[in-house]
Amino acid sequence: MMLSPPAMPHPPTVSARARREADRDRKRAERQARRDAGAPDPRALDAAIVDALRDALQTGSGTGGLHPSVRLDDVLRRALGHLQRRTNGGAPLQREAVHQAVANRLAPPPA
Numbered sequence: 001m002m003l004s005p006p007a008m009p010h011p012p013t014v015s016a017r018a019r020r021e022a023d024r025d026r027k028r029a030e031r032q033a034r035r036d037a038g039a040p041d042p043r044a045l046d047a048a049i050v051d052a053l054r055d056a057l058q059t060g061s062g063t064g065g066l067h068p069s070v071r072l073d074d075v076l077r078r079a080l081g082h083l084q085r086r087t088n089g090g091a092p093l094q095r096e097a098v099h100q101a102v103a104n105r106l107a108p109p110p111a
Contacts, residue, residue: 038094
């Protein structure tokens with residue numbers, strides 16, 4: 001009577017430290033690629049969009065009221081204005097990269 005075949009040894013596992021180091025290296029490369037392309041950091045991009053939306057919603061009366069609606073082009077123009085005054089790790093942002101980042105953030109391409 002033959003028993004089941006001997007278990008195959010498991011492939012070597014990658015240590016948690018090696019995974020963390022690989023993740024750090026990958027993220028570092030992504031940040032550098034973004035800087036090289038002149039694209040904004042995702043957090044700065046989100047902050048600019050939120051700031052622009054807040055600015056567009058606030059009324060000029062100083063009463064703390066909000067406009068009931070805003071124009072999307074106004075929000076986008078304001079967001080681009082906020083980003084033009086920023087850098088990414090000291091590298092200047094490039095207009096086309098900023099426009100592409102905003103478009104991808106607001107309407108991500110299909111996966």
